Amino acid sequence: MTPAQSDLIAQTRAALGEKAVVTDPADIAPWLNDWRGRYHGQAAAILAPDSTEGVQTIVQSAHALGVALVPQGGNTSMVGGATPPADGSALILSTRRLNRIRAIDPAAGLAVVEAGVILEHLHAAAEAEGMRFPLTLGARGSATIGGLASTNAGGTQVLRFGTMRALVAGIEAVLPDGTLHQGLSPLKKDNRGYDLKELLVGAEGTLGIITAATLRLVPVAQDVATGWIGVASPADALKILRALEARSGDAIESFELVPKLALDLVLKHIPGTRAPLAGSHPWLVLVDYAGADARASLETLLQGVLEEGLAADAVVAANETQATAFWRLRDSISEAERAEGPTMAHDISVAVDQMPDFMVRAAARVEAAFPGVKATGFGHLGDGNVHFHVNAPAGVDADIWRREVGEPASHLVYDLVNAAGGSISAEHGIGQMKRDELERLSSPARMGALRAIKRAFDPGELMNPGKLVTLAPTLPSK
Incomplete structure (x- = not known):
């Protein structure tokens, strides 16, 4: 623990009370690893405010002290996006205590929801009002609204209702310097320059911490x-x-x-x-x-x-x-693959009409290049988004196989996606897993714009460091 981290922990405890600080290693341990078990971090503490004002207090202090923070909700990231650095250089800021549904307005078709609300809980609350939030996914029992907005999550109903970006009508967020963006009003027209909501949705916590969102609801499907x-x-x-x-x-x-x-x-x-x-x-x-x-x-x-x-x-x-049993088959694919052995997972998209040919052609290319693997895709065909997985042969050492076969296979998959004009991240984000591939395959224009936005919001790289994009040196190294 650095002296600055120690000071931040003490200031948070004094301002927000004991419940806002977790320092017992046994309590921190479950939140140091990503969902896939690929990334393992270290953190001296979890800071857990229960209000937007509490988040502001922590972020203001962290900014003054130069302490990096990793925002974390349900910790269901598929790309290591909520895992702290392995060197312990950041503290975790958990939004799980920001768990209030502030309002549900059936007439307006809107809900105002704090970042730590679990998706399944929102589903139940909306349904009690005769409405529904039309986004669902396998991790709905643990994924939180803040994380879903921060990663622009998709799920299985995008075909009709769109991704999280289409369902977010307003955003409240604490920016890296501790100031509060109060953007919950669901305005249909707003021409006050750059749209901060659009920047924050999908930013993976690198531009600020989403504390609440205004979400679009639809009537409960009767049949x-x-x-x-x-x-x-x-x-x-x-x-x-x-x-x-x-x-x-x-x-x-x-x-x-x-x-x-x-x-x-x-x-x-x-x-x-x-x-x-x-x-x-x-x-x-x-x-x-x-x-x-x-x-x-x-x-x-x-x-x-x-x-x-x-x-x-x-x-x-x-x-x-029976319908639930059908969906269980689909939702259990990743769990079953983990039980079978190591897998390299790729959340990709190409144009919808190209996807069927791409799936078959890419699988053949990968299997020919890496004998013994099985390559296939599943998921949201109508969105042009499938989860293209490369499965290892039986009996391999997982770490050796990932290093010697899995990673080169992933490079090939991403090269094929890029050649088809597609995206290497359709709905899971970039996190730390795909950061280098984003750099390798993106144009200078894209990377320059991403870095310029990051530098403007967070020049000290204190918000979710090492995820999505890192700042290039502004001066040549000596």
Whole structure:
């Protein structure tokens, strides 16, 4: 612990009380590692304010003392974005005690929510008011609103409702010098220059700490049906999506592509799971339809794609319990892959119409270049975003395989994405995992702009250091 860190801890304790400071190593330990187990940090303390004013107090003191802070919510980052540096040079600022839902206005379709509110809790609160927050993902039981906004999270309903950026109508945030941006008002028109909300959403805590957000709500869907479809290829899956959209308007809320390889791992490692369809299908699709008489409507639509030969088999969940079981298959893929062995995960996007061909072509290239691996993609086909994973052969040493095979394979994947005009980060952010790849593959214009924004907000690099972008030296080294 540095003297400056010790001073910040003492000042926080004096100003905000004992509950705002955690220094017991046993209590800190669970928050030092990322969700994937790839990154391991050190921190002398967790600072845990329970109000926006408390966040301001800490950040003002940290700014004066030159102490770096790592904002952390549910610690569900997939790219090491909330893990402190390994050298202990930063303290964790936890937003988990900022957990109040300040207001829900069903008439306006808005909720004002603090950063530490868990996504699942917001779902329940909105539903009690006859509304819903239309963003969900596998980590909904632990992911927090602040983290979701800071990473511009996506999830499985982007097809209809967009990413977190589209759902954030206003932002309250403490900037790196401790000043407060009070931007919660959900203005439809605001031409006061640069849009700070747009900068802060997706900034991964590098430009400030989001303390609250005004979020868009939609009415609770009165009737939702879930279908499971067996198809021959990603190209056929996209044809099915286009057919369903043409025939149902905006009723298709989710459309998730699952390869047989991923489904087999889930059935192998996740207790209580079973395949919804008989027989073997190279690819599966999970679809949610929201609208009047949803089950009958979806059955009619799926019967049409079967008759056209676009699908080999299909079933619609008979009830909510079965629909939940269908979704569990999709949500458990990452867990099942971890149980099977090491995986290099890539959250990528290319243009929607190019994605089916890209998935097949990229998998073939990777498997040819690195014999023994299995490469495949799953996820949000309709968004042009899939999670393209490279799975190791059985029995390898995880660390050696990642270093000697996994990392070169990732370079190839990102090169292929870049050549296709895509993005190496569709919804998980950059964090520390992809920072060097962002630098390698981005134009000087992009990196120059990112650094200029970072330097303007946080010239001392005290906000989430080492994530997303670092500042290039302003003067040549001597």
